[in-house]
Amino acid sequence: MNNQEIAIIGAGIGGLTTAIALHKKGFTNITIYERRTTATTMGAGLVLWANAVKILERLDLLDSIEEIGGKLEQMQRYTSENEFLGAINVKTINTVIGATSFSVSRADLQEVLLEKAVQLKIAIVYKQAVKKMISDTKKTTIIFETDTRITPDIVIGADGRMNSIARKYVVGDNTPIYQNFVNWIGIVELQKPTFLENNVLDFWGVGQRFGLVPINAHKAYWAGGMALPLNAPEKKGDYKKDLDSMFGSWSPKIKEIIALTPSENIKYIEVFDHNPTNVWHKDRVCLLGDAAHATLPTSGQGACQAIEDAWHFATCLATEESVETAFKSFKALRFNKTTSITMAGRNLATSLFNTDAIYCQQRNAQAKQTDYKNASQGIAQLWGSGL
Numbered sequence: 001m002n003n004q005e006i007a008i009i010g011a012g013i014g015g016l017t018t019a020i021a022l023h024k025k026g027f028t029n030i031t032i033y034e035r036r037t038t039a040t041t042m043g044a045g046l047v048l049w050a051n052a053v054k055i056l057e058r059l060d061l062l063d064s065i066e067e068i069g070g071k072l073e074q075m076q077r078y079t080s081e082n083e084f085l086g087a088i089n090v091k092t093i094n095t096v097i098g099a100t101s102f103s104v105s106r107a108d109l110q111e112v113l114l115e116k117a118v119q120l121k122i123a124i125v126y127k128q129a130v131k132k133m134i135s136d137t138k139k140t141t142i143i144f145e146t147d148t149r150i151t152p153d154i155v156i157g158a159d160g161r162m163n164s165i166a167r168k169y170v171v172g173d174n175t176p177i178y179q180n181f182v183n184w185i186g187i188v189e190l191q192k193p194t195f196l197e198n199n200v201l202d203f204w205g206v207g208q209r210f211g212l213v214p215i216n217a218h219k220a221y222w223a224g225g226m227a228l229p230l231n232a233p234e235k236k237g238d239y240k241k242d243l244d245s246m247f248g249s250w251s252p253k254i255k256e257i258i259a260l261t262p263s264e265n266i267k268y269i270e271v272f273d274h275n276p277t278n279v280w281h282k283d284r285v286c287l288l289g290d291a292a293h294a295t296l297p298t299s300g301q302g303a304c305q306a307i308e309d310a311w312h313f314a315t316c317l318a319t320e321e322s323v324e325t326a327f328k329s330f331k332a333l334r335f336n337k338t339t340s341i342t343m344a345g346r347n348l349a350t351s352l353f354n355t356d357a358i359y360c361q362q363r364n365a366q367a368k369q370t371d372y373k374n375a376s377q378g379i380a381q382l383w384g385s386g387l
């Protein structure tokens with residue numbers, strides 16, 4: 001199977017990592033088609049949890065991740081009044097899974113993946129947006145916006161959550177579901193060493209949340225979230241002013257970080273996911289990453305699961321006898337874990353963005369009673385499963 005023509009749609013985290021994993025498994029005829037003009041990325045930063053890092057290590061990327069990443073110690077939770085609720089121990093998660101978790105900027109991660117893809121001579125074609133896919137006996141023809149057509153042996157749909165053409169082809173429907181909250185995300189880089197503790201700070205209010213993630217002493221990313229309908233007036237607001245009035249009184253650290261973040265580094269995102277589907281492939285097309293199982297940012301695992309997909313997809317394709325059985329094994333391996341993570345993300349979002357003050361008081365009281373050692377181990381068991 002190793003010389004089969006493989007087309008990957010999308011040069012995001014999932015598409016690039018899959019290309020690298022396929023190359024590692026001996027596949028050489030790979031082309032990535034990306035609609036953007038260059039490999040830019042949306043978003044500020046993310047945590048590569050130990051489960052994803054374990055895979056990146058297998059892809060010989062650990063050294064590069066160590067260079068760009070910050071080693072986290074705790075995820076501390078506070079109320080919006082700055083009352084400490086407890087902390088998830090990242091070191092426990094690392095120990096159980098057997099790797100280190102790193103916070104990274106998205107731009108840096110994208111660069112690391114791209115550099116590796118270029119080094120491996122993987123072809124990436126930019127400005128090549130897929131318009132449509134059609135069934136062609138047992139194969140699939142991809143039609144691009146430029147009206148050029150290709151009929152590769154294998155197509156990987158890694159075209160994200162918002163308008164995946166591959167998901168439309170495979171599942172029949174690709175409409176993402178708005179989950180009734182928005183995020184303002186930002187990234188800040190400073191001359192002066194400012195982020196001296198390697199702890200995620202997570203503040204919980206009523207229908208609102210603010211999280212701050214340090215990458216190193218000079219760099220951090222953050223997200224403010226709030227329950228809001230689609231197209232709320234905040235979408236067109238003055239973000240810094242809006243954020244300061246919403247979160248500025250929660251903690252001096254939040255006020256400071258909002259003030260220090262350049263306006264152009266702040267983005268407003270209405271947050272969608274997908275209902276889990278167990279249809280991941282059709283003909284010669286297989287979905288992975290967000291196109292297969294988009295999860296909310298509250299799961300903390302979207303990108304990490306795309307990275308896990310990459311490894312397992314490449315392994316299945318390298319070891320199974322046919323493309324069909326490879327696709328089936330891949331889905332069988334990945335469905336339960338990604339579904340559990342999607343549902344966990346939704347549950348946490350429902351709780352965090354609940355607008356009932358009494359509910360939030362009870363939620364916070366419960367959080368204070370949590371056995372965080374057990375909680376950290378529980379998280380590690382789910383995230384570390386099936387690696």
Ligand SMILES: Cc1cc2nc3c(=O)[nH]c(=O)nc-3n(C[C@H](O)[C@H](O)[C@H](O)COP(=O)(O)OP(=O)(O)OC[C@H]3O[C@@H](n4cnc5c(N)ncnc54)[C@H](O)[C@@H]3O)c2cc1C
Nearest residue numbers: 010012013014035046129130159160289290297302303304
């Ligand atoms: C606000 C927010 C915060 C998040 N925070 C985190 C986090 O902290 N940790 C985490 O692990 N995950 C996080 N995620 C999730 C994470 O971003 C995704 O799960 C991850 O990027 C999935 O990678 P992907 O490659 O599947 O999709 P994407 O990264 O979306 O890549 C899809 C690529 O396909 C391209 N494409 C799309 N359509 C076409 C087409 N028709 N033709 C050609 N190319 C196309 C796009 O341009 C893009 O480059 C967050 C998501 C959101 C929305």
